[in-house]
Amino acid sequence: MSKSSNEEQCDVLVRGGGIAGRTLAMLLARDGFNIALVERPTPMDESKDPRAYALNAAAVKLLRDLRVWPKEDACPVYDMQIAGDSGGQLAFSAWRQEVDTLTYIVPAVAIERALDKALDFQSRVQRLNTQENPRLPQTPLVAICEGRDSETRAAFGFKMKASEYGHSSLAARLVCEHGHGHIARQWFSGQDILALLPLTSENDKEVSLVWSVPSARAAELQALPAAEFEAVLREASHGALGELRLKTPVVGWALRFAHAERWIARAQGQTAVLVADAAHAMHPLAGQGLNVGLGDVMELARVLREKETWRSLGDEKMLRPYERARQTAFLKVGGACNALFHIYTDQAAPLKAVRNAGMNVVNAVKPLKRWLVGQASQN
Numbered sequence: 001m002s003k004s005s006n007e008e009q010c011d012v013l014v015r016g017g018g019i020a021g022r023t024l025a026m027l028l029a030r031d032g033f034n035i036a037l038v039e040r041p042t043p044m045d046e047s048k049d050p051r052a053y054a055l056n057a058a059a060v061k062l063l064r065d066l067r068v069w070p071k072e073d074a075c076p077v078y079d080m081q082i083a084g085d086s087g088g089q090l091a092f093s094a095w096r097q098e099v100d101t102l103t104y105i106v107p108a109v110a111i112e113r114a115l116d117k118a119l120d121f122q123s124r125v126q127r128l129n130t131q132e133n134p135r136l137p138q139t140p141l142v143a144i145c146e147g148r149d150s151e152t153r154a155a156f157g158f159k160m161k162a163s164e165y166g167h168s169s170l171a172a173r174l175v176c177e178h179g180h181g182h183i184a185r186q187w188f189s190g191q192d193i194l195a196l197l198p199l200t201s202e203n204d205k206e207v208s209l210v211w212s213v214p215s216a217r218a219a220e221l222q223a224l225p226a227a228e229f230e231a232v233l234r235e236a237s238h239g240a241l242g243e244l245r246l247k248t249p250v251v252g253w254a255l256r257f258a259h260a261e262r263w264i265a266r267a268q269g270q271t272a273v274l275v276a277d278a279a280h281a282m283h284p285l286a287g288q289g290l291n292v293g294l295g296d297v298m299e300l301a302r303v304l305r306e307k308e309t310w311r312s313l314g315d316e317k318m319l320r321p322y323e324r325a326r327q328t329a330f331l332k333v334g335g336a337c338n339a340l341f342h343i344y345t346d347q348a349a350p351l352k353a354v355r356n357a358g359m360n361v362v363n364a365v366k367p368l369k370r371w372l373v374g375q376a377s378q379n
Helices: 019-030 057-065 108-119 151-155 215-223 226-236 289-305 316-345 349-364 366-376
Strands: 012-015 035-038 052-055 075-077 079-083 089-093 103-107 125-128 141-144 160-176 183-189 192-199 206-214 244-246 251-260 264-267 270-274
Touching: 012 019, 019 035, 019 057, 019 108, 019 125, 019 289, 052 057, 052 108, 052 192, 052 289, 057 289, 075 192, 103 108, 103 192, 141 151, 151 270, 160 192, 160 215, 160 316, 192 226, 192 316, 206 215, 206 226, 215 226, 215 251, 226 244, 251 316, 264 316, 270 316, 289 316
Parallel strands: 012 035, 012 141, 035 125, 079 183, 141 270
Antiparallel strands: 052 103, 075 103, 079 089, 160 206, 160 244, 160 251, 183 192, 192 206, 264 270
């Protein structure tokens, strides 16, 4: 469908112009569906959105297949170093795990720019802004990809099960004194979970900050002058990368564990399906949020691609396998992250000793580490 085609020709209405929504629109258009993509244009500026994502093998393959892989901005990770709060150590090596890379770290804006450019050349995707196009096409299926605070999700009557962590995540881009060496570093210390993730840059001296701290402390940290924040962060990272300098402002958001009770609903003659952050939220400690979201995208596209020709795209029975598969996938990964969060932020002395000993045991069992790497690449 060309961008000026009659709106009645749309097959799927995708609500949400983030990474998941745009990727779904591209994937469905490639499969021959006519898509209306509802998005709110936002500035793609790393100073306003300094987040970066760790992408697994499945996510990388998807973006490459769609020709939206931002190769120049993707930093390969060859090693991971994880430190507990009482001597626990866990290390992963791409070489020892017999893989090319453990993951890639990619700035959010780099993926968004690649998708934005590609969509301009995809004739089957009609890009709509509700402010400019208040009347949206009536399609048999609405894919809701609007994120954790989706208004469309609420309008369709979806209910969420949610629990607040009482933590906020802080993100920023930093310039470090020493080169990162393509190593992802993470520290569990008290109630803090800190990660410094390598980014592609001149001399490999830029990293992405992901710092989970109690929400009250997060507000205090964000209020600090830059020099004081940098000093606190250097101490928290044990000087692993030397002096640290903020390249972007520090942004933060509250963290929660959440998932929809059902991922399919019907109202006003349309079927709606939840995708990615509109369906679930998890702690970022394992960097799996976008990977699971893109897993949703791939599974929904597969179900629609393989449907019987006589079925409507809004056939709830046809969509149930998507719901079951992705609920299971989320509860496996998100549930594991939820459990790890509580294990590593509980300050009871016996648990502290057990979790640090557990890290050392896992570190010594090479087949288990290889299995963990394989599992993380498939979400």
